[in-house]
Amino acid sequence: MTNFIPGKVVKRFRVKNISVVLRYPKWEDLDGLLDHMNALISERAKIGKSRKFSKYEEIDFLNSVFKKSELRDMIYIVIESGNKIMGSGNLAREQMEKSRHVGYIGLSLRKEFRDLGVGTELINTLVKLGKKELGLSLFKISLVAGNERALHVYQNKCGFKVVGRVPGEIDHFGTKMDHLIMVKEV
Template identity: 30%
Template structure:
């Protein structure tokens, strides 16, 4: 089995990132966007990557054999009253789950956040039934801070609650 490399994203990753997003969106209901509404192009992905780099956000990928299999993106608060905050999201292709990739990516995120003079808190939102992800977040010290009831409404009419989770660093 070849090694999985965790590294900072590059603009040249846009086509592989697009492919990754299409895969993870097709695999389940744990992401906010539905596959039907995802219309990004390679150029859109390039613009998104460049924007994150310019904003000094933290964006890393997990790569195996030249294929992106995971993404973690963290955004700094942009207003004075929330510049001490950093929100993040993560996606990993199902066949690469339970291999420690998410843990490695979150470790890198927390190391980055601790080195930043402004960031005091890292937080996320996660669907309440995504127990596997919640377990990982709790392992890293994230705590449930609130719940948004029936916050997500799926195409079939069913709902999902969403947890707010965070930790001070």
């Protein structure tokens, strides 16, 4: 049985007088999620995408999120403040039969929501939900080498450890960069 209910609030908190809501996505988020991802691509953020999404691609993506969430293979969280999507995070269960206890975390935050503790809150919430609702015990997260902000949060605030480095794996707008892999056991 899944705990996924579109739009269900997972957590509410405040940072620097800003009200923040972590919740499951709903279809009405389509335009906000598309705007969020395309804004990150425009700023050349160090995320896994470099090409803007079309509305049709975002529809396919959101449809996939709903299916995987209902199958208990993913937890996807929208970060909302003032009725605007400010970020998102997901925890995807590994699909190999012998690795179903492992979850892979991805997240993205708008510029104005960085360095406020929102990413830390999101990651810790995903780990807690992953353990409780999906039975996960090992969490993986990765980043582009040189993203010191993310490395600091993952390592010092969330308890992840660097376990690997893949030289030149990331092509960040024509520049080859190393890919760091981090894990946390719970």
